[in-house]
Amino acid sequence: MNSKEIRESIHSGKWEGMTVGRAGRYVQTGLVILPKSSAYDFLVFCQRNPKPCPLLEITDPGCSILSKLAPGADIRYEIGSYAIWRKGELVEEVPDIEQYWKEDSVGFMLGSSLTFSQALKEAGCESSTGITLYNTNIACAPSGPFSGHMVVTMQTLPPEKVARAVQVTGRFQATHGAPIHIGDPAAIGITDLSKTTGNTSAPSIPQGHVPLFWACSVTPQIIAQETKIDFMITHSSGHGFVTDLMDYDIAEP
C-alpha cells in the first residue's frame, strides 16, 4: 500500500494495529496537539530539543489539514490511535479526535524513529530485540511549563553492525538522527532493562550484543506527565502518521 492507501485504511477503520515496520520507507511522524496558548512554549521546546522533537510541520491554529508532509491529509482521523492527556494523566485512547479538535488547536508533527527501521533492515542492522522504549535521566532544555526527561528507543545489534547503524540513521536528522547513546544503559539512567515504557515488552539481549539508544518523539508524553500539562493530544506509541515523503527525501547526503 502507498501512503495515501495506508491513511485511508486508518481513516476508514480497516487498518488494524500499529504502523511500526508496516509503512516501508515512508517518513512516519508522531503528533502533539496543544491549544494555541501553550503552542509558543512548546514550539520553543522543540527548537531547544531537536533530537527528541524534530519538528517537521506545524499547522495554523484550527487548521487540521497538512500542506507539506501529506498535502490534504487531516490529522484528526489519519492516525490509528490517539492519546488524550489531562493534567498529566492519560484519560483515553481514541481512534479519531473530531470531538477534541478546537478552533485554537495547533498540530505539531514530530519526526519518528519508526521511519528508519526499514533503512536499518535494508542495511542488515535489524534489532535483535525489536524496539523498546525507556525513560532516561537526560534532562531536556526547558521552555515555559515544558521540562522533563528524554524518552529513548533501544535497539540491540551485534558489535560488527553498530558503526553501520550509526551511519545509516545519522543521515536522518529529521527523524532523530544518530543514536544519543551506545552501550551501558545505566549511564543514561536505565538501571533495569525490564522497566520499559510505552507498552513495549522487556527484551532479552543476546550475549555480546550492544544496545543503541535513539531520542524518541514519545518524549512530549512523558513531559506532559511530569509537568501535568492541562490538555494535550498525542499519537499513541507505535501508531505513527504516515507521510507522503520517503525517508531518502529528507536524508542528508
Place this chain on the structure above:
Amino acid sequence: MNSKEIRESIHSGKWEGMTVGRAGRYVQTGLVILPKSSAYDFLVFCQRNPKPCPLLEITDPGCSILSKLAPGADIRYEIGSYAIWRKGELVEEVPDIEQYWKEDSVGFMLGSSLTFSQALKEAGCESSTGITLYNTNIACAPSGPFSGHMVVTMQTLPPEKVARAVQVTGRFQATHGAPIHIGDPAAIGITDLSKTTGNTSAPSIPQGHVPLFWACSVTPQIIAQETKIDFMITHSSGHGFVTDLMDYDIAEP
C-alpha cells in the same frame, strides 16, 4: 583573536567594520529581535523556512543573555551594528541596542552563511567576486504577518570548483547548507546582477565562472520591509554575531 576576544572588542567599540571573513571557523549568526506578541508567528516562519532562517537559539522573553551559542554573551552589545526597523523602514543603525531592549523582547539567532566562507576558502573554493546579496522571486512559506521573498548570497566559482563547494557547504545545514540554486540568475528572479541589496557591490563575473546562490539570513529584513512589520531589530548585513562554536561542531558528517 578567539570568539570571546572578538565579542569583547565589538562590545568595547574597538572593533572596526564587518565580521565577514574575520572570525575564522567560528559559527556566525544573524539576529532578529521581536516583541513577544510577534514571536510565535516568526518562530513558525523559521520552522517553515529553515533554509533562509536556520534557528540556532531563541532567548526567553526579556533575557538578552545566551546560554547555548556563547554562554553569558549579551546580544544587546556584542554585534558590531544593529538595524532598527519601524513599519518596514530602516530608521537607524546603531552600535548597541540597550535603549531598544524591552521586557518582552525575544532574540532569534539565525545561522549565517558568513560561517562557511572560511571552509570554502580552505577547500580552494574562494568566490571570484566576493559575496553579493540579491532579492529573488522565491516565495517563503508564510506565517501570520510574515511573508515575502528569499534573499540570497551569491558567490562565483570556476566550473571545476562547483561540486566541491556544494559538498563543503552541504555539511552546514545550520548555516543555510547547500546552495538553493546554481547557474542562471534569471531563473530565481535576478534579472540584473548590478542590482544588489544589503550594501554589497555589483560584481564583475569572470568569463565562464558559475554563480552559486545560498539562502541568506538577511531574508527577515526584506520580509520586514515587504510586510511593514511594526517593530523589528536585526543585525546589519555583514555584521555577524560570533559564537563560541566552531563550524565543524555543527556540521553533518
